[in-house]
Amino acid sequence: MQNVTLYLDYLCPFAWRGLELVYAAAPYLGLEITLRHFSLEQHNHPQNRGLAQNPAWRIAQQPRSGPRGLLAFLASHAARQQGSAAHLRFALSLLRLHHQEGRPLDEESCVEAAQRAGLELERFLADLEEEEARRKELTYDLEAAAELGVFGTPTFVLPSGDAAYFRFTHLTVEPELAVNLWELFTAFLHNGAHVETLKRPQRQQGA
Amino acid sequence: MQNVTLYLDYLCPFAWRGLELVYAAAPYLGLEITLRHFSLEQHNHPQNRGLAQNPAWRIAQQPRSGPRGLLAFLASHAARQQGSAAHLRFALSLLRLHHQEGRPLDEESCVEAAQRAGLELERFLADLEEEEARRKELTYDLEAAAELGVFGTPTFVLPSGDAAYFRFTHLTVEPELAVNLWELFTAFLHNGAHVETLKRPQRQQGA
Numbered sequence: 001m002q003n004v005t006l007y008l009d010y011l012c013p014f015a016w017r018g019l020e021l022v023y024a025a026a027p028y029l030g031l032e033i034t035l036r037h038f039s040l041e042q043h044n045h046p047q048n049r050g051l052a053q054n055p056a057w058r059i060a061q062q063p064r065s066g067p068r069g070l071l072a073f074l075a076s077h078a079a080r081q082q083g084s085a086a087h088l089r090f091a092l093s094l095l096r097l098h099h100q101e102g103r104p105l106d107e108e109s110c111v112e113a114a115q116r117a118g119l120e121l122e123r124f125l126a127d128l129e130e131e132e133a134r135r136k137e138l139t140y141d142l143e144a145a146a147e148l149g150v151f152g153t154p155t156f157v158l159p160s161g162d163a164a165y166f167r168f169t170h171l172t173v174e175p176e177l178a179v180n181l182w183e184l185f186t187a188f189l190h191n192g193a194h195v196e197t198l199k200r201p202q203r204q205q206g207a
Numbered sequence: 208m209q210n211v212t213l214y215l216d217y218l219c220p221f222a223w224r225g226l227e228l229v230y231a232a233a234p235y236l237g238l239e240i241t242l243r244h245f246s247l248e249q250h251n252h253p254q255n256r257g258l259a260q261n262p263a264w265r266i267a268q269q270p271r272s273g274p275r276g277l278l279a280f281l282a283s284h285a286a287r288q289q290g291s292a293a294h295l296r297f298a299l300s301l302l303r304l305h306h307q308e309g310r311p312l313d314e315e316s317c318v319e320a321a322q323r324a325g326l327e328l329e330r331f332l333a334d335l336e337e338e339e340a341r342r343k344e345l346t347y348d349l350e351a352a353a354e355l356g357v358f359g360t361p362t363f364v365l366p367s368g369d370a371a372y373f374r375f376t377h378l379t380v381e382p383e384l385a386v387n388l389w390e391l392f393t394a395f396l397h398n399g400a401h402v403e404t405l406k407r408p409q410r411q412q413g414a
Binding site: 017021052053146147148149150151152155162163164165166167168169170171172177180181184185187188189191192193194195196197198199200201202203204 | 224228259260353354355356357358362369370371372373374375376377378379384387388391392394395396398399400401402403404405406407408409410411
């Protein structure tokens with residue numbers, strides 16, 4: 001198995017598409033997916049300018065009802081207690097609820113995601129209530145993301161150590177297309193030219 | 208033949224590598240390369256913030272001895288008067304002089320690039336002296352770049368209309384490698400997922 005780590009923020013529609021991509025390709029390519037977290041709210045917070053490594057404003061220290069993305073992170077760490085496969089199903093369910101069905105990232109959606117993912121619900125809720133432990137795990141993930149220089153989601157880390165933010169706008173879940181795109185992505189990162197950036201310009205309106 | 212447009216700034220080492228790449232791949236893939244210009248100095252000028260479409264500070268209106276990149280642009284437009292193949296050879300020669308041999312982008316280097324590229328030197332110098340015409344051509348290129356939303360160099364425009372900034376750090380001139388990388392690049396841009404961005408994070412030192 002090849003371990004691929006995916007940094008995500010539940011708020012981000014590109015992270016949703018990124019997870020769908022690697023999830024669809026995984027069984028065909030023998031990929032094992034590890035999910036970790038990166039907070040756009042923390043990264044982009046005005047108080048953290050220039051402080052990515054040592055942020056002044058930390059989402060993991062905010063009240064549960066505060067930042068939009070916090071509860072989903074805590075719930076994600078609660079789901080992770082049931083193993084990485086359960087974690088993956090939970091993340092996919094919650095991302096679909098939010099980005100496909102337009103549901104907010106509230107407690108009701110988190111519980112529904114846990115149910116859809118086939119988690120043990122009582123255990124999930126108990127783990128979610130162990131909030132200090134979940135906040136510590138989140139802090140640990142966000143520190144790892146900062147050390148890696150993550151600046152957006154989805155960011156993938158390949159078994160080779162190559163890492164990249166990878167943003168695409170059309171959802172790819174058909175296995176053949178997903179495998180093809182994943183292979184392009186990895187070939188690009190492994191290419192000897194050491195590709196750093198590919199980015200489409202945004203065509204301007206008028207002139 | 209497939210026409211590929213490349214927006215470049217002579218100041219930019221990534222534009223140099225980008226031109227080497229497409230130049231090495233062109234004969235094998237039947238690519239015809241059109242060079243156009245984009246100015247990093249104009250784009251990043253403090254007076255132009257938020258004014259990409261209608262810049263307050265325009266490099267084409269500056270004194271010839273002013274901005275570092277201006278003379279190379281004017282010389283590039285002078286070289287273009289001798290046809291697109293001559294233009295391409297001139298650009299490659301000047302980029303190599305500057306980025307490989309560490310020479311400044313001054314008149315001496317421009318003349319040497321014209322010589323290395325096999326241009327008619329007297330005609331080149333005369334065309335360079337027709338400065339108002341060259342400045343108009345430069346303005347036209349920079350306006351086209353702004354309309355396309357170019358934000359850095361090299362930016363390639365494929366025959367399909369897909370366009371992307373494409374930055375890599377290791378020079379690729381061996382034809383097989385160049386063809387391979389070019390094909391990856393175009394496959395990525397043509398992929399149905401509509402890839403918008405791929406960007407490596409910069410690993411942070413310490414914590």
